[in-house]
Amino acid sequence: MQITRQIASNVFWVGGNDNRIERFENMFPLPHGVAYNAYIILDEKTVLLDTVDQAIREQFLENVAHVLNGRPLDYLVINHMEPDHCGNIEAIVKMYPQVTIIGNKKTFEFFNQYYTLDISKQTFVVKEGDTLSLGQHTLKFHMAPMVHWPEVMFTLEVTKGILFSADVFGSFGIHPGTLFADEVDYDRVFFDETRRYYANIVGRYGTQVKNVLSRLPLDSVKFLCPLHGPIWRKDIDYIVKKHLLWSSYEAEKQGVVLVYASMYGNTENAVFALANKLGQRGVTDMRIYDVSKTHTSYIIADLWKYSHFVIASPTYNMHLYFPIESLLKELAVLNFQNRSAVVLGNHTWSSAAIKLMTGLLGTMKDIRLIGEPLDIQSSLKAEQEGMLDELADAISHSLRV
Ligand code: FEO
Numbered sequence: 001m002q003i004t005r006q007i008a009s010n011v012f013w014v015g016g017n018d019n020r021i022e023r024f025e026n027m028f029p030l031p032h033g034v035a036y037n038a039y040i041i042l043d044e045k046t047v048l049l050d051t052v053d054q055a056i057r058e059q060f061l062e063n064v065a066h067v068l069n070g071r072p073l074d075y076l077v078i079n080h081m082e083p084d085h086c087g088n089i090e091a092i093v094k095m096y097p098q099v100t101i102i103g104n105k106k107t108f109e110f111f112n113q114y115y116t117l118d119i120s121k122q123t124f125v126v127k128e129g130d131t132l133s134l135g136q137h138t139l140k141f142h143m144a145p146m147v148h149w150p151e152v153m154f155t156l157e158v159t160k161g162i163l164f165s166a167d168v169f170g171s172f173g174i175h176p177g178t179l180f181a182d183e184v185d186y187d188r189v190f191f192d193e194t195r196r197y198y199a200n201i202v203g204r205y206g207t208q209v210k211n212v213l214s215r216l217p218l219d220s221v222k223f224l225c226p227l228h229g230p231i232w233r234k235d236i237d238y239i240v241k242k243h244l245l246w247s248s249y250e251a252e253k254q255g256v257v258l259v260y261a262s263m264y265g266n267t268e269n270a271v272f273a274l275a276n277k278l279g280q281r282g283v284t285d286m287r288i289y290d291v292s293k294t295h296t297s298y299i300i301a302d303l304w305k306y307s308h309f310v311i312a313s314p315t316y317n318m319h320l321y322f323p324i325e326s327l328l329k330e331l332a333v334l335n336f337q338n339r340s341a342v343v344l345g346n347h348t349w350s351s352a353a354i355k356l357m358t359g360l361l362g363t364m365k366d367i368r369l370i371g372e373p374l375d376i377q378s379s380l381k382a383e384q385e386g387m388l389d390e391l392a393d394a395i396s397h398s399l400r401v
Contacts, residue, residue, distance in 0.1 A: 171229025
């Protein structure tokens with residue numbers, strides 16, 4: 001059974017949901033699945049914008065055939081050559097052998113790396129600013145290199161103001177029967193998953209995101225059509241501003257994320273005691289995460305959201321507790337920056353955690369350490385409470401609570 005929806009006159013969504021997939025890129029948990037968006041414009045010429053992951057091939061091909069309703073497919077635009085979107089190019093070419101495939105030079109390099117089908121006689125290479133008339137509709141191509149792959153481009157349908165924005169403005173989560181962001185309680189259903197998607201998938205490339213957004217006529221955009229998640233036709237400014245903030249590495253909110261590793265509960269006790277002291281000083285927006293319990297993608301999303309964080313780890317094998325080291329290295333790769341941090345370590349016979357954590361934080365841009373790192377020996381003692389109070393004072397003062 002086809003599952004499609006009209007977005008505007010002669011513009012259709014032909015993507016699909018994958019609610020069986022466990023992890024995005026085999027790494028990020030997907031408790032609410034993920035949607036792959038693809039679009040068709042019907043005009044004197046017909047065009048399909050992107051395909052979907054091979055996991056939902058059957059649904060997708062049925063959707064495409066339904067919307068085309070017997071018409072040939074003239075063009076396939078490839079905005080992104082990552083397999084969750086290009087996984088059905090070969091299937092489309094086999095169904096519509098006359099189709100002309102539109103991409104940039106890099107697009108086709110990647111196609112040849114992934115696939116063996118010879119499409120060399122049916123490609124159309126575009127570059128920044130090139131246009132293509134479909135009849136009533138005109139497509140304009142904007143290169144968006146390293147957002148988050150080098151071949152990425154956006155396609156702007158100029159007549160109706162529809163921006164096909166590749167992975168930018170995307171979200172984890174399937175379409176829950178609705179398709180547009182304004183049809184659901186977006187903040188409750190999608191917003192956290194949009195931030196988690198942005199921070200973990202695109203977060204490293206804030207400069208590139210800002211660069212492409214600054215080159216686009218966003219005031220004239222009436223529809224935002226990303227490759228994942230809801231489509232925007234109202235309050236576009238809302239989600240654009242969030243992305244501009246995230247890509248600037250500015251915190252959305254004043255608050256504290258406390259992340260810890262704890263082998264026997266002693267480091268955890270110190271973090272809970274610190275959080276309790278912060279609460280007593282009027283700090284109300286806090287999130288506490290055990291790094292062994294919560295997937296790092298959720299922790300990273302909240303680190304992207306909040307202004308301050310506490311990182312706490314025992315020394316382990318004269319090194320760092322492995323998941324803490326992994327989290328800090330991941331943050332460095334994602335270009336995480338511009339936050340205030342407190343470092344807390346624990347050791348029994350030799351201290352390494354504090355030095356290693358501050359060293360890794362030092363590889364990131366503009367991570368401001370608050371107070372002296374607190375190094376406890378095995379467990380926090382009553383006589384050390386004053387040091388914890390000093391840290392709580394410093395954090396609350398920094399938050400201006
Ligand atoms: Fe949704 Fe970068 O692929």
